[in-house]
Amino acid sequence: MILSLYVARRFLRMTARIFLIFFAILMLIDMLDQLRRFSGQIGLRRAAELSLLHVPANIYTILPLILALGAIALFLGLARSSELVVVRAAGRSALRFLAAPVVTTLLLGIVLVAVLNPIAAATSNRYETLSAQLRHGSAQVLSVSAEGLWLRQGGSEGQTVIRAQRTNTDGTALTGVTILTFDADGALAQRIAASRAVLDQGAWNLTEAKIWDLSDPNPEADARVMDSFTLPSTLTPDTIRDGFRDPTEISIWDLPRYIRGLEEAGFQAREHRVWLQSELALPVFLAAMVLIAAAFTMRHARLGRTGPKVMFALLLAFGAFFLRSFAQVLGDNGQIPVLLAAWTPPVATVLASIGLLLHLEDG
Numbered sequence: 030m031i032l033s034l035y036v037a038r039r040f041l042r043m044t045a046r047i048f049l050i051f052f053a054i055l056m057l058i059d060m061l062d063q064l065r066r067f068s069g070q071i072g073l074r075r076a077a078e079l080s081l082l083h084v085p086a087n088i089y090t091i092l093p094l095i096l097a098l099g100a101i102a103l104f105l106g107l108a109r110s111s112e113l114v115v116v117r118a119a120g121r122s123a124l125r126f127l128a129a130p131v132v133t134t135l136l137l138g139i140v141l142v143a144v145l146n147p148i149a150a151a152t153s154n155r156y157e158t159l160s161a162q163l164r165h166g167s168a169q170v171l172s173v174s175a176e177g178l179w180l181r182q183g184g185s186e187g188q189t190v191i192r193a194q195r196t197n198t199d200g201t202a203l204t205g206v207t208i209l210t211f212d213a214d215g216a217l218a219q220r221i222a223a224s225r226a227v228l229d230q231g232a233w234n235l236t237e238a239k240i241w242d243l244s245d246p247n248p249e250a251d252a253r254v255m256d257s258f259t260l261p262s263t264l265t266p267d268t269i270r271d272g273f274r275d276p277t278e279i280s281i282w283d284l285p286r287y288i289r290g291l292e293e294a295g296f297q298a299r300e301h302r303v304w305l306q307s308e309l310a311l312p313v314f315l316a317a318m319v320l321i322a323a324a325f326t327m328r329h330a331r332l333g334r335t336g337p338k339v340m341f342a343l344l345l346a347f348g349a350f351f352l353r354s355f356a357q358v359l360g361d362n363g364q365i366p367v368l369l370a371a372w373t374p375p376v377a378t379v380l381a382s383i384g385l386l387l388h389l390e391d392g
Contacts, residue, residue, distance in 0.1 A: 033129035040130045044099030055084045067163050082156035089149040096315045097346035100322035134319050138312025147280035154278040182263050187211045200269035201228040217243050233260040276304035303360035306371030314375035320382030321345050349378045
């Protein structure tokens with residue numbers, strides 16, 4: 030137990046150091062990128078604020094590689110200090126010795142998914158909002174909630190908010206539509222209810238529309254009922270699709286509810302389902318990174334060939350990372366089932382690493 034706690038503490042310290050090094054490097058790179066992207070609009074302080082919002086999502090993406098580097102550094106340090114020799118002389122097998130760092134990684138992965146994921150999602154969402162305002166002067170045009178689908182469009186005459194109970198897959202055909210229009214001063218000017226709305230070039234074509242002029246003292250008495258009505262629009266199918274929130278910008282605690290809202294509104298939520306399952310499988314994948322590092326670096330330093338072994342460990346870690354990303358793309362496109370896309374790379378990497386360890390250590 031004492032040995033396991035000792036190894037776990039060293040592993041956490043080494044991983045924390047590497048994490049901070051990568052965080053500092055990514056901050057410097059991202060600050061330069063923000064200054065280039067918004068040249069003339071922001072200063073150094075504003076660029077640092079944007080980078081602090083952008084970097085957590087980036088570093089969360091490369092967590093498996095950080096854990097792999099931490100494990101490599103741990104095992105190399107134990108080998109050079111001959112502590113691995115002492116452990117083996119005491120009769121502890123390689124797999125039993127690996128129990129401490131693997132269990133630590135699993136627990137750390139659960140904490141990262143439960144805590145760091147919401148932080149990265151919140152900062153990423155805030156960054157996208159601020160960067161959209163800097164680029165276009167407005168934020169996203171679409172949102173999905175339990176009450177239905179919400180769209181927003183703007184123009185020189187004011188803003189328009191559209192709510193629909195359901196929609197087609199690209200958000201261009203709405204049913205159960207309620208539209209609120211605001212004038213240039215932000216005052217509510219008009220309310221429209223329609224059974225259906227279809228987006229055409231530059232306009233919404235409404236069916237069975239009822240229009241209330243809210244500037245009248247008695248809007249209901251002067252309401253108009255029309256079989257068809259055309260409402261000018263600045264939206265296009267591309268801007269509606271771009272309004273979807275990326276799954277990386279949604280906390281894992283809120284993602285199931287967001288997926289239900291998308292599907293109830295008539296949208297396809299496969300990409301969000303793949304991301305949710307991939308996040309649930311992340312602790313297993315992090316443990317796989319530790320096993321890959323152990324398979325090549327948990328050897329005595331006097332045996333030599335340390336450089337090639339570290340290189341092989343890094344190449345396999347990058348290969349597993351690429352395989353996981355590739356499987357997610359296949360899952361997003363519907364080429365393979367969601368569970369297969371999310372869980373096959375971590376489980377396959379764990380089994381392959383254990384097989385390699387058994388071959389090298391006991392074979």
